[in-house]
Amino acid sequence: MMPPKPSTNVPRDPAAAGVAERLHASLQQSVAGAGGFLPFVEYMQAVLYAPGLGYYVNGTHKLGQGGDFVTAPELTPMFGETLATWLAPVLRDDLDGGGTLLEFGAGSGRLAGDLIAMLRELRVPWEAYWIVEVSPDLRARQQAHLEAALTADEYARIAWLERLPSTPLRGVVLANEVLDALPVELFRWREGRVWQVGVRVAPDGALTLAERPAPAALAEPVARLQEAHGPWPEGYLSEWRPAQAAWVRGVSDCLRQGVALIVDYGFPRSAYYDPERREGTLVGYYRQQMIQDPLAHPGLMDLTASVDFTGVAEAANAVGLEVLAYAGQGEFLLGAGLPQRFEARVGSGEDARRTLQAAQAVRMLTLPGEMGERFQAMALGRDCSHLPLAGIPDRRGRL
Numbered sequence: 001m002m003p004p005k006p007s008t009n010v011p012r013d014p015a016a017a018g019v020a021e022r023l024h025a026s027l028q029q030s031v032a033g034a035g036g037f038l039p040f041v042e043y044m045q046a047v048l049y050a051p052g053l054g055y056y057v058n059g060t061h062k063l064g065q066g067g068d069f070v071t072a073p074e075l076t077p078m079f080g081e082t083l084a085t086w087l088a089p090v091l092r093d094d095l096d097g098g099g100t101l102l103e104f105g106a107g108s109g110r111l112a113g114d115l116i117a118m119l120r121e122l123r124v125p126w127e128a129y130w131i132v133e134v135s136p137d138l139r140a141r142q143q144a145h146l147e148a149a150l151t152a153d154e155y156a157r158i159a160w161l162e163r164l165p166s167t168p169l170r171g172v173v174l175a176n177e178v179l180d181a182l183p184v185e186l187f188r189w190r191e192g193r194v195w196q197v198g199v200r201v202a203p204d205g206a207l208t209l210a211e212r213p214a215p216a217a218l219a220e221p222v223a224r225l226q227e228a229h230g231p232w233p234e235g236y237l238s239e240w241r242p243a244q245a246a247w248v249r250g251v252s253d254c255l256r257q258g259v260a261l262i263v264d265y266g267f268p269r270s271a272y273y274d275p276e277r278r279e280g281t282l283v284g285y286y287r288q289q290m291i292q293d294p295l296a297h298p299g300l301m302d303l304t305a306s307v308d309f310t311g312v313a314e315a316a317n318a319v320g321l322e323v324l325a326y327a328g329q330g331e332f333l334l335g336a337g338l339p340q341r342f343e344a345r346v347g348s349g350e351d352a353r354r355t356l357q358a359a360q361a362v363r364m365l366t367l368p369g370e371m372g373e374r375f376q377a378m379a380l381g382r383d384c385s386h387l388p389l390a391g392i393p394d395r396r397g398r399l
């Protein structure tokens with residue numbers, strides 16, 4: 001997502017107010033059902049995924065211009081083209097000229113479309129492209145986009161899966177800006193102990209943040225983080241994502257041979273839990289605005305927190321996936337072939353508008369003050385020796 005300007009006072013869209021009201025009522029019930037305190041991780045699960053009501057499943061507009069945020073594939077086809085170029089040797093040489101691609105959270109379908117078009121141009125064969133998508137409306141958008149953008153034969157090889165494949169695949173797994181949506185526990189370090197942040201219902205019915213001593217399942221891992229990366233100042237607020245390791249295990253279970261590429265905003269653990277990062281990373285995105293109040297616009301606002309890439313690497317190692325590459329998005333894309341994609345797009349530069357647009361997109365993707373350093377790319381591999389790692393700076397030592 002592009003880093004928008006902070007704002008806390010954005011008017012709610014009246015057309016979507018019904019969804020928000022029903023979700024609010026459902027959350028009040030959940031708080032009551034949980035004995036008056038709903039852990040934040042459960043709140044986040046509900047506001048993003050509650051059937052029919054959560055942000056990703058209620059049909060409100062999210063991606064692209066006019067949505068809540070713009071992602072790298074929405075900025076430019078060069079993002080997908082670069083990934084295709086970089087991954088091509090795996091499909092061609094590790095997988096004997098074939099293989100399946102599996103994309104988590106395919107957004108508008110642009111990444112899939114751009115990547116497949118590039119594979120076509122490179123004459124790299126692939127057998128199937130599977131998409132795991134929780135959002136029914138985004139899934140419909142992906143279908144419309146891909147049917148229009150691809151050949152009939154290519155489109156016929158795309159399938160939308162309800163769950164992860166039970167037979168492990170040989171191929172490539174992609175997740176661009178998906179892990180950040182997995183719900184997080186919110187915690188505070190106070191009086192030398194861990195407090196769990198959650199949601200209560202105020203006497204006037206409003207949802208408010210509250211804290212209680214953390215249960216052991218949260219207190220223990222967070223105390224270990226404090227020991228390793230603290231001392232944290234009094235009142236230090238941050239997040240911990242309990243579902244992350246299971247997600248990596250899920251990827252591992254469905255990858256017999258090949259590579260999984262994860263791109264997202266995040267940090268190595270020592271930077272994530274640096275004592276200076278006193279307010280954590282949790283933010284909302286609502287109509288291209290960054291919202292600091294995590295309880296604002298329930299069901300209408302995306303809620304997201306950074307990825308602990310050290311945690312991803314640890315979970316991968318634990319299940320026999322090798323961390324093959326880790327770098328900032330900017331340096332990763334520059335090493336993976338973005339400059340060549342830029343040249344191919346602008347040619348001799350006589351189309352000034354096209355050249356300017358492409359140059360602007362390259363700046364957004366790579367500059368440290370834009371997406372270049374906030375976003376990280378990590379490749380996890382199994383039995384995969386043809387990934388072109390030579391041009392990619394090796395930042396694994398930072399994990």
Ligand SMILES: C[S@@+](CC[C@H](N)C(=O)[O-])C[C@H]1O[C@@H](n2cnc3c(N)ncnc32)[C@H](O)[C@@H]1O
Nearest residue numbers: 056071105106107132133134135176177178181
């Ligand atoms: C921020 S968007 C990124 C979309 C796309 N990858 C892109 O880069 O444009 C997050 C995507 O992940 C999907 N999503 C969210 N949570 C998910 C989950 N738990 N499993 C699979 N997809 C998920 C959303 O519906 C959406 O398509």
